[in-house]
Amino acid sequence: xxxxxxxxxxxxxxxxxxxxxxxxxxxxxxxxxxxxxxxxxxxxxxxxxxxxxxxxxxxxxxxxxxxxxxxxxxxxxxxxxxxxxxxxxxxxxxxxxxxxxxxxxxxxxxxxxxxxxxxxxxxxxxxxxxxxxxxxxxxxxxxxxxxxxxxxxxxxxxxxxxxxxxxxxxxxxxxxxxxxxxxxxxxxxxxxxxxxxxxxxxxxx
Numbered sequence: 001x002x003x004x005x006x007x008x009x010x011x012x013x014x015x016x017x018x019x020x021x022x023x024x025x026x027x028x029x030x031x032x033x034x035x036x037x038x039x040x041x042x043x044x045x046x047x048x049x050x051x052x053x054x055x056x057x058x059x060x061x062x063x064x065x066x067x068x069x070x071x072x073x074x075x076x077x078x079x080x081x082x083x084x085x086x087x088x089x090x091x092x093x094x095x096x097x098x099x100x101x102x103x104x105x106x107x108x109x110x111x112x113x114x115x116x117x118x119x120x121x122x123x124x125x126x127x128x129x130x131x132x133x134x135x136x137x138x139x140x141x142x143x144x145x146x147x148x149x150x151x152x153x154x155x156x157x158x159x160x161x162x163x164x165x166x167x168x169x170x171x172x173x174x175x176x177x178x179x180x181x182x183x184x185x186x187x188x189x190x191x192x193x194x195x196x197x198x199x200x201x202x203x204x205x
Contacts, residue, residue: 002034003083003125004132006117007072009065010109012038013195014186015152017107018072021115022146024103030085031078037143039136040070048131058205062112065198069189075129075138080122090118096160107156110163113199155182166203176200 011021025033041049046066053059078086091102095114098104108114119125132138159182165175180196189195 001078001080001083001122001125002075002129003031003078003086003119004117004128004138005033005036005074005076005119006066007036008113008115008117009069009071009195010113010199011107011115012072013069013189014107014154014183015149015188016154016186017115017156018188019146019148019152020107020154021103022144024089025076028086028089030082030089031076033142034075034077035139035141035143036072036074037136037138037140038070039073041067041073042135043067045132045135049128058112058202061198061201061205065112065202068194068198072144073132073136073138074142076118083119083122083125086118087120090116096164107154109156109159109199110167111202113163113202149188153182153186155186158182163203166200 005025007018007021011017043063046063047054050059050062053062076086089102091098091104093114094111095104095108096110098108098114103116104114119128129138159179162175162179162182165171166179179200180193183196183199187195
């Protein structure tokens with residue numbers, strides 16, 4: 001079967017994190033990465049994709065997070081058991097409580113700012129791929145440069161510590177300032193402030 005893979009903005013634009021997540025996708029033995037490309041999802045697509053969360057207070061933020069900037073979208077060819085293996089390696093949804101050495105524990109920042117979406121079952125894989133292919137062609141191989149970025153930092157664990165302070169309303173202004181500086185230093189984006197603002201908003205809901 002084919003499953004949907006999305007690199008969320010916090011993985012699509014943080015240079016070293018993007019490289020490391022892609023390296024995991026290439027090295028893993030559970031399935032084959034068929035495609036990955038840049039795409040800006042429309043709001044209606046994200047609203048449908050996450051419709052099961054539509055009554056949650058963070059839903060408006062989630063739609064904004066996933067539609068303000070282009071993200072990396074693709075497919076993985078994988079068996080049922082292979083999908084379960086990939087999901088295990090990915091880790092729990094909430095990045096700050098994901099199991100040690102999982103992708104989300106190593107590179108996710110906090111809560112739903114968790115780097116990667118991957119279909120969570122064979123049934124969702126079929127429905128998600130069908131939904132997204134109404135909006136974007138999910139074939140054509142990997143159309144992204146994932147070479148290791150020279151001297152690009154990875155401040156994940158400092159960002160997570162700062163996010164925890166912000167969530168607890170401790171040293172909020174100072175923590176937000178340092179968080180913004182570190183995230184900008186990691187990121188490949190001319191207007192890093194947009195990415196920073198959206199991620200910081202997640203700690204308010």
